[in-house]
Amino acid sequence: MYDEPRTSESSGPEAQKQRLRRRLERLIGIAATEGNELVPLRNGDEIFPAMLAAIRAAEHTVDMMTFVYWRGEVAHEFAAALAERARAGVRVRLLLDGFGAKEIERDLLDAMDEAGVQVAWFRRPTRLSPMRQNHRCHRKVLVTDEHTAFTGGVGIAQEWCGAARNPDEWRDTHVQVRGPAVDGIAAAFAQNWAECHDDLYDDHDRFTAQSQPGRATVQVVRGSAAFGWQDMQTVLRVLITSAQERLRLATAYFAPDAYFIDLLAAAARRGVRVEILLPGPHTDQRACLLAGRQHYQTLVDAGVEVREYQPTMLHTKIMTVDGVCSLIGSTNFNRRSMEHDEEVVLAVLDEDFTAELDADFEADRQRSEPIDPRRWKRRPLPMRLAEAAVTPIRRFL
Numbered sequence: 001m002y003d004e005p006r007t008s009e010s011s012g013p014e015a016q017k018q019r020l021r022r023r024l025e026r027l028i029g030i031a032a033t034e035g036n037e038l039v040p041l042r043n044g045d046e047i048f049p050a051m052l053a054a055i056r057a058a059e060h061t062v063d064m065m066t067f068v069y070w071r072g073e074v075a076h077e078f079a080a081a082l083a084e085r086a087r088a089g090v091r092v093r094l095l096l097d098g099f100g101a102k103e104i105e106r107d108l109l110d111a112m113d114e115a116g117v118q119v120a121w122f123r124r125p126t127r128l129s130p131m132r133q134n135h136r137c138h139r140k141v142l143v144t145d146e147h148t149a150f151t152g153g154v155g156i157a158q159e160w161c162g163a164a165r166n167p168d169e170w171r172d173t174h175v176q177v178r179g180p181a182v183d184g185i186a187a188a189f190a191q192n193w194a195e196c197h198d199d200l201y202d203d204h205d206r207f208t209a210q211s212q213p214g215r216a217t218v219q220v221v222r223g224s225a226a227f228g229w230q231d232m233q234t235v236l237r238v239l240i241t242s243a244q245e246r247l248r249l250a251t252a253y254f255a256p257d258a259y260f261i262d263l264l265a266a267a268a269r270r271g272v273r274v275e276i277l278l279p280g281p282h283t284d285q286r287a288c289l290l291a292g293r294q295h296y297q298t299l300v301d302a303g304v305e306v307r308e309y310q311p312t313m314l315h316t317k318i319m320t321v322d323g324v325c326s327l328i329g330s331t332n333f334n335r336r337s338m339e340h341d342e343e344v345v346l347a348v349l350d351e352d353f354t355a356e357l358d359a360d361f362e363a364d365r366q367r368s369e370p371i372d373p374r375r376w377k378r379r380p381l382p383m384r385l386a387e388a389a390v391t392p393i394r395r396f397l
């Protein structure tokens with residue numbers, strides 16, 4: 001593995017930002033854009049009002065794609081807002097994943113259809129089997145009037161409402177984006193919409209240039225279901241191997257293959273402070289929790305701090321590196337996100353945005369329990385057996 005010699009010229013925040021930018025640009029082949037404005041949104045209490053306000057303010061287009069569209073008042077609010085804009089003459093497109101959104105209420109679909117919302121389904125599985133659950137549209141994207149975009153972890157369901165005050169209010173982070181990076185997020189929508197609908201664009205799309213309202217440099221990376229290596233793996237690989245001082249990872253689903261466990265352990269062994277925050281007792285995917293726990297010993301032995309979040313389900317998908325770079329989007333740290341599903345993430349090179357995510361991470365860390373290496377080594381046999389039991393399905397998690 002390439003380890004860059006550290007000199008005074010190659011250290012410092014600016015040098016690290018430039019190093020990360022050039023590595024990501026040349027290894028992924030997508031240019032980063034400058035002048036983006038990013039607003040982090042914490043939990044449903046901040047995320048949903050901002051998204052609904054953007055929909056209600058749209059005058060030309062609303063493009064929304066989601067993996068989860070389940071139940072609750074918020075599901076009705078989104079459907080009503082989308083339908084209202086469609087009735088007002090706005091071109092409204094909603095792309096639902098055929099597996100993740102199958103719980104959507106029929107009445108909401110009928111009401112949106114009647115109002116003129118173009119609803120498309122991404123790969124509806126005809127039967128449930130592990131193989132047919134692959135190639136899901138796991139991206140979470142909202143773009144309004146081509147100039148405001150949202151992405152991150154949130155699903156449209158009651159579970160995400162509130163502010164992580166109790167187990168009924170999941171913890172999540174989303175981001176509102178304005179600036180040139182909106183094009184990359186819009187392209188993530190377009191790529192999946194193209195597979196499900198005859199029209200890629202129409203007269204409502206104006207294709208006007210993006211302004212530069214902020215200071216963040218952002219590279220938008222799309223991941224797609226694929227055999228072999230893919231860009232989502234490259235982003236994660238570059239950030240982990242480039243970290244010099246501190247790497248923080250908060251993820252809803254932690255079930256990577258051994259290669260990525262080794263990368264994290266190697267980062268800790270070369271002196272990087274690696275902190276990983278994962279769901280704990282309130283996970284909604286116990287099999288995934290167990291698959292992740294199989295790796296705790298390797299990680300803590302290497303010096304990685306592993307913690308489980310206690311108050312509620314932790315659904316964030318965040319990475320920060322050296323206080324200068326953040327990763328935020330739909331990607332979990334599991335094989336589904338790295339190999340099986342459609343994803344989109346923003347690699348953000350900006351100290352201010354990263355500081356906000358780091359502060360959130362620290363607040364979440366305070367509400368978590370650390371894995372103690374010596375106690376973990378002595379965990380009871382039933383726990384070990386439960387972890388071993390999920391081994392046959394690990395590649396689907």
Ligand SMILES: O=P(O)(O)OC[C@H](O)CO
Nearest residue numbers: 067068155252284285332
């Ligand atoms: O797959 P995610 O990360 O969007 O999460 C969705 C739900 O948690 C699935 O249980």
